[in-house]
Amino acid sequence: MPPDSPPAAVAAPAIPALTVQPPPSVFALFFAFAKMSLAGFGGVLAFARRGIVEQHRWMTADEFNETFALCHFLPGPNIVNLSVVFGSRFRGIVGGIAAFAGLVGPPMLLMTALAALYMRYGDIDALRRILAGVSCGAVGLLISAVFKMMLPLLRRRDAAALAVMAVVFVAIGVARLPLQAVLLVAVPASIAITYVMRWRGAA
Amino acid sequence: MNGDANPVWTLVWTFGLMSLFAVGGANAAIPEMHRIAVDVRHWMTDREFADIYAISQLSPGPNVLIVTLIGYSVAGFGGALAATLAMCVPTAALAYVVSRWLTRSRQSRWPALIQASLVPLSIGLMGASALIVAQAADRTWAAVLATVAAAVLAASTRLNPLWLLMVGGFLGFAGVI
Numbered sequence: 347m348p349p350d351s352p353p354a355a356v357a358a359p360a361i362p363a364l365t366v367q368p369p370p371s372v373f374a375l376f377f378a379f380a381k382m383s384l385a386g387f388g389g390v391l392a393f394a395r396r397g398i399v400e401q402h403r404w405m406t407a408d409e410f411n412e413t414f415a416l417c418h419f420l421p422g423p424n425i426v427n428l429s430v431v432f433g434s435r436f437r438g439i440v441g442g443i444a445a446f447a448g449l450v451g452p453p454m455l456l457m458t459a460l461a462a463l464y465m466r467y468g469d470i471d472a473l474r475r476i477l478a479g480v481s482c483g484a485v486g487l488l489i490s491a492v493f494k495m496m497l498p499l500l501r502r503r504d505a506a507a508l509a510v511m512a513v514v515f516v517a518i519g520v521a522r523l524p525l526q527a528v529l530l531v532a533v534p535a536s537i538a539i540t541y542v543m544r545w546r547g548a549a
Numbered sequence: 550m551n552g553d554a555n556p557v558w559t560l561v562w563t564f565g566l567m568s569l570f571a572v573g574g575a576n577a578a579i580p581e582m583h584r585i586a587v588d589v590r591h592w593m594t595d596r597e598f599a600d601i602y603a604i605s606q607l608s609p610g611p612n613v614l615i616v617t618l619i620g621y622s623v624a625g626f627g628g629a630l631a632a633t634l635a636m637c638v639p640t641a642a643l644a645y646v647v648s649r650w651l652t653r654s655r656q657s658r659w660p661a662l663i664q665a666s667l668v669p670l671s672i673g674l675m676g677a678s679a680l681i682v683a684q685a686a687d688r689t690w691a692a693v694l695a696t697v698a699a700a701v702l703a704a705s706t707r708l709n710p711l712w713l714l715m716v717g718g719f720l721g722f723a724g725v726i
Contacts, residue, residue, distance in 0.1 A: 383610045387711045390611050416648055419667055422640020423613035424574045430641040431648040442645055450637060453610025454617050458629045460604050461621035468600065472722060477600045479695070479721020481686035483713040484606035486699020488576065488679045493704050495672045507669040514673025518580045519680040522588075525581040526570050532670055533572070540666035 367403045369436040372444045378402060379429055379448030384456075390425045390449070398432065405432075426450065506543055510536050556624045557631045559590070564616055564635040571640070573671025575613035579678035582619065583685075592623050599685035607714055613637065692726045 370378065382393040391414070399410050413435075417427035426449060433445030467473055499507050510532065517528045563585055571578040579602070586592045593601070601622070605615035613636055620632025687693045699713045720726050 385609060386611070387607075387609050387709070387714075390609075413648075416651060417644055418574070418671075419663060420640065420644050420647060421570060421572050422568045422574075422644070423571070423611055423637060425611045426613060426637045426641055427644035431644050434645055435648070439645075442641075446637070446641060449611060450614070450633065453608065453614055454629070454633055456608055457605065457610065457614050457617040458621055458626060460608055461601075461618045461629065464600065464604060464618075465622065468597075475721040475724060475726075476718045477603045477721065478686070478688075478692065479717040479719065479726045480607055480714050481599045481603040481682070481717070482692050482695040482721070482726055483699045483715075483717030484603050485679060485683045485686050486696045486701075486717075487606065487703050487710050487713060488675070488682065489696070489700035490703035491576070492672060492675045492679055493700070495668075495675065499669065499672070504669075511669040511673040511676070514670050515676040515680075517677075518674060519677030522580070522584060524584065525567070525578070525674075529570055529572065529670070533667070536666040536670055537663060540662060544662065 370402065370404055372437050372441055375433045375437065375441050376444040376448040379433075379445045380452050381448075383449045383453050394425060394428065404436070506539050510539060557627055560620050560623055560628055560632045561635040563590075564620075564632050565639050568636045568640045569643075571636075572667055573674050575611065575615065575636075576678050577671050577674035579615075580674070580681050582615065583681050586619050592619065595685045597622070599682060602682050603686075603714075606710075607718075689726065695720060695726050 378397055379394075382397045383390055386393045395410060395414075398404050399407050405413070413431055414424070414428055417424045417431060420427055426446065429445040429449040430442040432442075434442030437444070464473075496508075496511070499511070514528060514532055517523045517532075518525065567578060567581055567585070570581070583598055587595055587598050601618040602615060605612065605618055608614075614633065616632045616636045617629045621629035624631070683696060687696055695717060699717065702708060703710065703713060717726070
């Protein structure tokens with residue numbers, strides 16, 4: 347989001363072309379989300395933002411950020427939540443289902459085909475070696491995503507947030523405790539810590 | 550495959566329940582998927598889990614579709630469909646209801662506070678995901694090195710992630726990793 351938000355903010359008052367386009371039809375929702383999804387290697391968010399805000403202009407950059415923030419704070423796969431919230435905003439429940447089906451349907455069929463190939467040929471040595479190499483790259487991507495998410499906390503020297511993060515990391519990653527139990531403790535604790543820190547910051 | 554119950558229903562309630570706790574998205578739920586699929590239900594080995602993670606990253610679409618692969622390996626196409634819908638539909642319905650409700654009550658400051666307090670949790674969960682998949686994938690020093698190199702490249706350049714995955718696959722094929 348940072349790379350393209352400054353030009354949009356500068357251009358917004360001057361250029362009327364940035365106004366939002368008429369609401370999409372149910373079919374347009376399905377195909378737009380299918381296209382974003384199939385383009386989305388390593389996550390769909392960047393492609394969804396480009397499609398919705400820049401290409402189709404169904405939402406302004408701010409509307410998109412607000413919608414995504416909501417979907418990020420709710421449980422479940424963010425981008426799936428986004429598709430349903432987005433689709434239903436324009437075309438009700440049917441629109442939500444259409445966007446969801448577009449996002450999940452085509453890549454799911456592709457994934458199932460890959461799974462079938464893996465079950466059949468997964469033991470072949472060359473494929474094993476290729477997958478081992480791909481896993482290394484995939485883990486590297488995940489580590490870099492975690493690092494990028496940590497940057498704002500590091501810059502703010504937000505010790506409380508970094509401590510909560512470290513505790514969750516150790517509880518789940520090292521001690522391998524069940525997710526539900528950890529979240530049951532960590533979510534209220536983190537909300538309380540954030541509340542106290544803000545209250546002290548304001549005072 | 551466990552004999553005591555229909556595996557499709559086991560998939561449905563396992564992932565349906567998991568999705569409601571999956572704060573921070575699909576990548577944050579990887580440790581729990583690993584714990585259930587490998588340690589609790591013995592649906593697959595550690596190595597198979599690393600493999601399907603690689604496949605899910607190699608193909609387009611939302612990251613959550615790793616559950617499609619888990620579902621398929623447990624119960625074929627029906628399992629794939631059941632696991633995917635179970636992971637997506639309950640929280641999507643929740644998102645639909647909450648977004649309706651929030652557009653009516655805009656000015657509350659609680660959503661922003663709760664959101665800010667969930668950020669460190671979701672980063673911690675994703676870090677744990679990275680550790681667990683790395684332990685399964687990085688069996689040799691060359692593999693560790695390749696992982697570190699991919700992480701540094703992805704963090705410092707705007708390279709399309711697909712290139713990193715393809716180079717990894719090529720190095721693996723050549724027997725380097």
